Amino acid sequence: MTALPTLREQLDAHGLAAKKSFGQHFLLDLNVTRKIVRLAGPFEGRAVIEVGPGPGGLTRALLESDAGRVVLVEKDPRFVPLLAELDDGSGRLTIVEGDALNVREDRLVEGPAHLVSNLPYNVGTALLIKWLTGPWLPHALTLMFQKEVAERIVAAPGDDAYGRLAVISQAVCEARLVMHLPAAAFTPPPKVASAVVHLIPRADRPERTLLKALERVTAAAFGQRRKMLRSSLKQLGGADLCESAGISPEDRAEVIDLDGFLRLARASIGAEAPTKPAEVGAALTRRKRS
Incomplete structure (x- = not known):
């Protein structure tokens, strides 16, 4: 990984910029992405799925970790060649071009797997509901949302943010807000702050x-x-x-x-x-x- 160009250099070399229609805001600080991966782990050789990797800042940190396979699901075809440059030939990295809302995760990985992602703002809630209520549930989820959504996930009765998302999330998982990020941490900066939520499926989750x-x-x-x-x-x-x-x-x-x-x-x-x-x-x- 040390021989790779910086994320900004890769973006410039490929002539890439964020697309507003995809809700893209890039996290280019590897110190931050490494911290997120530490909060998500340890992975102990299990597979990790990352949705919306973009230029691959979080992907680089995942490949440095103890994750087994790292499976990327990227909707924007512009980033596939850039992400392919992270493949060292070991077979750990798999890139899937497609819409995560339509992907069958059980066909991407076998056995317990983690989800670690900086989710596109415009589909973050829909993806979370899909994973919580669908047939495939990951071993753990560490996901970045805009701060308002993160607070809705962990809210308690009586909180202003308490609602349907809190009840569904907490019925299925133990949910904790583990990290805050200011808008300035992203390129381009969004209009809102962000936060990372760590969710671990409950043993007594509803059938x-x-x-x-x-x-x-x-x-x-x-x-x-x-x-x-x-x-x-x-x-x-x-x-x-x-x-x-x-x-x-x-x-x-x-x-x-x-x-x-x-x-x-x-x-x-x-x-x-x-x-x-x-x-x-x-x-x-x-x-x-x-």
Whole structure:
């Protein structure tokens, strides 16, 4: 790695600049990228997936680490030749040109893997939800977001930032904010500060059916967060649903903790239970008589 040109020299040599449409802001300080990789590790030989590597500042730090394979997913084809210059022929580096929202991660790596990325601002939340709720869940995630999004991920009940993203993230993972970065750390500087969140999947994370129910409940509750739950959850059962879950129908979403939302999600699954055959027969009989 020491023989490589600097990141700025590589960008200049390839005539590359950030594209606003891709939400690109480059992190060129290798001291910073090495710190992020230390916070993400140790990797102990496991594979690491990096989304949106751009010129490869974080990639260089990953290749210096104890990671096994380093798999890059880059949507912007302009950076593929530049990233290929980081390949030392050892077989550790794989470059995939494509949109991370459509990529099947289980086809990129085998066994436990880490996700370490400076995510494009315009798709960061969508990618996180994909990884948290999809069929493939990494061994750990260390991800950079704009500061506002990072704070939403780790927020607690009663915080201004507390919402659906916090509940879903914390239902699946233990989440910690581990690093702040000012806008000046990036090229070009964004209009907002950034932060790194480290997420470790919980052993007791919800199974798929409960997680889908949790998504529905939180979407309804926080979609009308200033209303009482009896109103915001009306389509899912309203006051009856709240009482089944041991939640006051007069409460608002912003004060309900993770356990409360999980109880609401379980109760909503029960409320959607299929009607018993005997009840179906009785209903049909009533229709015929009428």
